[in-house]
Amino acid sequence: MKKVKCYAPATVANVVCGYDILGFAIENPGDQVIVSFNHTHTTRITKIEGDEGKLPLDVKKNVVGHVVNLFLEKVKSRQGVDIELYKKMPLNSGLGSSAASSVAALVAINELFENPLTKGELLPLAMEGERLASGNAHADNVAPSLLGGLVLIRSYEPLDVIKLPFIKDLFVVSVHPDINVPTGEARKILKQQIPLQKAIEQWGNVAGLVSGFCTGDMDLVGRSMKDVIIEPIRSMLIPFFCEMKEIALENKAIGFGISGSGPSVFALCKNKDQADEISDRLYHLLNRHQIKSESQVTKMNNKGALII
Amino acid sequence: MKKVKCYAPATVANVVCGYDILGFAIENPGDQVIVSFNHTHTTRITKIEGDEGKLPLDVKKNVVGHVVNLFLEKVKSRQGVDIELYKKMPLNSGLGSSAASSVAALVAINELFENPLTKGELLPLAMEGERLASGNAHADNVAPSLLGGLVLIRSYEPLDVIKLPFIKDLFVVSVHPDINVPTGEARKILKQQIPLQKAIEQWGNVAGLVSGFCTGDMDLVGRSMKDVIIEPIRSMLIPFFCEMKEIALENKAIGFGISGSGPSVFALCKNKDQADEISDRLYHLLNRHQIKSESQVTKMNNKGALII
Incomplete structure (x- = not known):
């Protein structure tokens, strides 16, 4: 059975003066998600590691399940999917823990489906993961986790996300x-x-x-x-x-x-x-x-x- | 007697969202100032054209006289100076009319004295012209008039002025x-x-x-x-x-x-x-x-x- 594994990095949002509009990705830590098809018509979270038992296995309550379901809705699939989540950073740390999980899950499921969606299309789904996690569909963690580098969220309505020139060796x-x-x-x-x-x-x-x-x-x-x-x-x-x-x-x-x-x-x-x-x-x-x-x-x- | 003539361009401050921090220079209009030494120990405004008689000849009340006096103080000179001002734009227009006059006067007098001050040293003097004209020593007109291009005033205390990369042919x-x-x-x-x-x-x-x-x-x-x-x-x-x-x-x-x-x-x-x-x-x-x-x-x- 085909499995896809994705790594999505932790992120630093706000970046001092750039409250709600800037965020950048860092090399480590980052979450890993593995997705594979199953023979049911349901999404299941089959394993979570590294969360000290704090995250729910219920797909509607866990961001990885939530965003995978949004993805399936978007591509109009009733395929069953199994998700394994490997948390590599503390929850509620301020390092974009939920964002890294959502992004890893979305990039993995997109690859499993042979990339029907662009990164630009994955981004609003990842933001819905943030809404589930914090009540606010903010983009300043998910966008840099997805795109890398320093990212500007110029506007939310309409969503306008710009990856700024990258400075090496910081x-x-x-x-x-x-x-x-x-x-x-x-x-x-x-x-x-x-x-x-x-x-x-x-x-x-x-x-x-x-x-x-x-x-x-x-x-x-x-x-x-x-x-x-x-x-x-x-x-x-x-x-x-x-x-x-x-x-x-x-x-x-x-x-x-x-x-x-x-x-x-x-x-x-x-x-x-x-x-x-x-x-x-x-x-x-x-x-x-x-x-x-x-x-x-x-x-x-x-x-x-x-x-x- | 040596005379120096300077042209300083009009400017667009604020640039929509950049209230108080951005301004750019335009090719036209712009003010001209001619300065020359005189044999007194006083600064005199000998001529103003293009102002419809609205600007004072009193050196303490006119920005060109005021900034020239500040310059003389700064370089510790008691040399007498004559100033001619040729206004080429309407007063109170929002195009940085007073800024163009101040900058033209300062760049001219600096040249007349064989450039003892850098542009960075002229800038605060030009800002004092703005204080006389509007009660507020703002830099978002004088800085682009002096430097050209699109200029960012990142901070006033300390003064931090950055000329941004120039886009040709706008x-x-x-x-x-x-x-x-x-x-x-x-x-x-x-x-x-x-x-x-x-x-x-x-x-x-x-x-x-x-x-x-x-x-x-x-x-x-x-x-x-x-x-x-x-x-x-x-x-x-x-x-x-x-x-x-x-x-x-x-x-x-x-x-x-x-x-x-x-x-x-x-x-x-x-x-x-x-x-x-x-x-x-x-x-x-x-x-x-x-x-x-x-x-x-x-x-x-x-x-x-x-x-x-």
């Missing part, structure tokens, strides 16, 4: 403190009205970040990685955020910020030595304060989801 | 309806608190506009030329704004918007024929409604202020 430190910050909560604490003046500062920085990436000016990217709207509020949910940021910037990170809605944080670095140093220091800082964490160094990923 | 229609919209008034009517959701839409569009310019993707620039915050309010001060926008977009303009704080509007076009057609139609629309206007077609300018 290293990313991601630190996941073992505390719980549910995405919904992290959204609720934001103010729904903001001062125009702050918004102008923010879009100046967004413009700087994007033009820095487009022209390869990493100093400009660094100067632009400032968030005057979201980070001052959300960082309160992350213990020792300011200390971690100070350490990262003192050790020459291009920039530092919250990954997605947290609690993971990330530092963008020009080389592996700096990234290793920062990773080490952040881990030890949290450790000294009795906060368990996973800290790792990886590269920015340009390929997105891949059949393996 | 045509600009500028239409100046003969009505009065003072910059101060146009600022006052803006709401000082805005919905976060609108701000996100805006910075998505800012990111799209900037990446479109950086990568030469004019379709993306066009899709991104949307302003959900400033234009809905300020356009109310400009008669037939919506009709003009409709005409411009129907006739294949890349985008259309308010120039600066108005009342001038502009359309960005891929070729001269489209621009001529739009210019003509907008002029006639206003004319049918008994509004006098000046409508013209020019190219985007990449050189900024020039000694001539």
Whole structure:
């Protein structure tokens, strides 16, 4: 029986000033999904590993089952499908865990069906996975997980997704403190009205970040990685955020910020030595304060989801 | 006696979604300033043409006198200077009239002194001209008038100005309806608190506009030329704004918007024929409604202020 296995990478959404519009993929971690036909007319999740028993096997409640069913609806198939999900990253980490699962499942099932849908057609289905996971069909994790690189979600209606020029050899430190910050909560604490003046500062920085990436000016990217709207509020949910940021910037990170809605944080670095140093220091800082964490160094990923 | 003559171009600030952070220079119109040494220890404005008698000859009240004095202070000179100002564009038009005068005066006086200051050092002095003219030391007209091209003001404190990659052969229609919209008034009517959701839409569009310019993707620039915050309010001060926008977009303009704080509007076009057609139609629309206007077609300018 034909089986298809897909790897989809973790992602860092928001990217400091780019709240809700930017996200990038990283090489590691990433989820794996294996799909195969079965002889029933139903979609089944036959195996989940790496979730500490937290994810449901019910296909309607698990993003991989949900998006596979949406795919089958879209291609008008009543074929039965078995899904195995191998989680390689913590849930609710802020590294786009649900997005990686949805994207891996969709790219795998599309390959199993010999690619009837384009990536552009898979994307809205993956966003429906996000709606199931968090109540919000956001694209800033699924789009970079699918496409790789740094991705701009210019608009949702209509959906307009642009992969920005890729800068090679950027290293990313991601630190996941073992505390719980549910995405919904992290959204609720934001103010729904903001001062125009702050918004102008923010879009100046967004413009700087994007033009820095487009022209390869990493100093400009660094100067632009400032968030005057979201980070001052959300960082309160992350213990020792300011200390971690100070350490990262003192050790020459291009920039530092919250990954997605947290609690993971990330530092963008020009080389592996700096990234290793920062990773080490952040881990030890949290450790000294009795906060368990996973800290790792990886590269920015340009390929997105891949059949393996 | 040595005389130096400088031309500084008109500019379109804001550029739809880029309120307070973007501006570009156009080939025409532009102001001219001639400076020469005199045998006194004072700065004098000896001639102003093209202002219909509206601008003061008092050096402290006229931007050209003010910025020349700031220049002399900066270079610690007590040399007397005579200034002639040739205005080539309407005052309070939204085309950066005061900015062009300030920049022309500064580039001229700098040349007269054999260029002791860099453009980066002239810029803050030109911004002081804007403070005198409008009460606000904004840079989104003076920076593109000085540098040419499309310029990003990423931040004011510290001042961080980036000239974006230039797209050749873009045509600009500028239409100046003969009505009065003072910059101060146009600022006052803006709401000082805005919905976060609108701000996100805006910075998505800012990111799209900037990446479109950086990568030469004019379709993306066009899709991104949307302003959900400033234009809905300020356009109310400009008669037939919506009709003009409709005409411009129907006739294949890349985008259309308010120039600066108005009342001038502009359309960005891929070729001269489209621009001529739009210019003509907008002029006639206003004319049918008994509004006098000046409508013209020019190219985007990449050189900024020039000694001539």
